[in-house]
Amino acid sequence: MGTVMLGTEVAKAMKERLIQRTEALKERGTEPKLAILRVGARPDDLSYERGAKKRMELTGIGCQVVELPEDVSQRELEESLKSLNRDSSVHGILVLRPLPRHLDEEPLTRIIDPVKDVDCMSPVNIAKIFSGDASGYAPCTPEAVMEMLDHYGIDPKGKKVTVIGRSMVVGKPLAMLLLGRHATVTICHTRTADLAATCRDAEILVAAAGKAKMVGASMAGEGAVVVDVGINMDPEGNLCGDVDFEAVEPKASFTSPVPRGVGSVTTSVLAQHVVRAAETLSGQKRV
Ligand SMILES: Nc1nc(=O)c2c([nH]1)NC[C@@H]1CN(c3ccc(C(=O)N[C@@H](CCC(=O)O)C(=O)O)cc3)C=[N+]21
Secondary structure (H helix, E strand, O other), rough: OOOOOOOHHHHHHHHHHHHHHHHHHHHOOOOOEEEEEOOOHHHHHHHHHHHHHHHHHOOEEEEEEEEEOOOOOOOOOOOOOHHHHHHOOOOOOEOOOOOOOOOOHHHHHHHHOOOOOOOOHHHHHHHHHHHOOOOOOOHHHHHHHHHHHOOOOOOOOOOOEEEEOOOOHHHHHHHHHHHHOEEEEOOOEEOOHHHOOOOOOOOOOOOOOOOOOOOOHHHHHHHHHHHHEOEEOOOOOOOOOOEHHHHOOOOOOOOOEEEOOHHHHHHHHHHHHHHHHHHOOOOOOOO
16 A cells, blocks of 8 residues: 645745745735736636636635636737736736637747746747746646645656656656656657556556556555556546556555646646736835
8 A cells, every 4th residue: 555645735835935935025015916917717717717816825825716708809808918928917827728629828838928928828938948947937737746746755867757647738748847857758648559568667657648547556566656647537427537546556555636636736836836926016026
């Protein structure tokens, strides 16, 4: 029986540090604030927004929601983002994605101020993550995986790590963050020849494929660390991960569940990025 890695433990450890930084900002006259830009009302967006608002409140960070109608025009959406860029009371901007199909995300990635881009939409931040420039912001979910590994004392250095999934939101940035910590990273995807063997060979396995319970016991090595990043709905409509937790947990040394795993750390990383942006924008850069 290994250790179950709970997001609440990680979030609790991060919270105290974040409150101190937020208080220090307020003492110097800066009220850190996140703006969430939402188009329409997708259940996934609303769920994340609720968690983000609650987390900001717990850490003393302001949170403003800008809700635009589902049929908003591209021009209006871009104008809305530009006004958040210009608003000096806003330090972090989160554009909930994916956007409705009639909208083009690409121009937004170039409009958003990279210093306020706390969820890594901008090519500037993507390039920084690629080049290992710590002044950039990684997407919150991959950074939540790193926070979880650190909290449980799992050092990726020199470890064989397999990441299932190569999305720009999780798989690819996560591989870069792991590489930055000297892991030996293999990225698996739909064209990988022998997925099960590649997963079994990993000392740390991260599932970010978006396929409910695709990782069974035959895909986890004995004593491996298994991190589940999946956010799926099972046939009964409950949130579930990419990992079959019951089958894998008995073999693994550490396992993160869904819900109550990485997902519940993501908003703490978001809060950390807003605080860092406020420190940068108010000239109170941390040493
Ligand atoms: N730019 C952008 N970045 C995102 O990161 C992003 C997004 N847009 N759009 C929506 C999706 C969805 N998403 C979730 C993350 C965590 C939980 C989460 O906290 N899940 C809890 C359970 C919550 C529950 O039970 O409802 C858990 O895993 O323990 C949910 C949803 C991030 N998203």
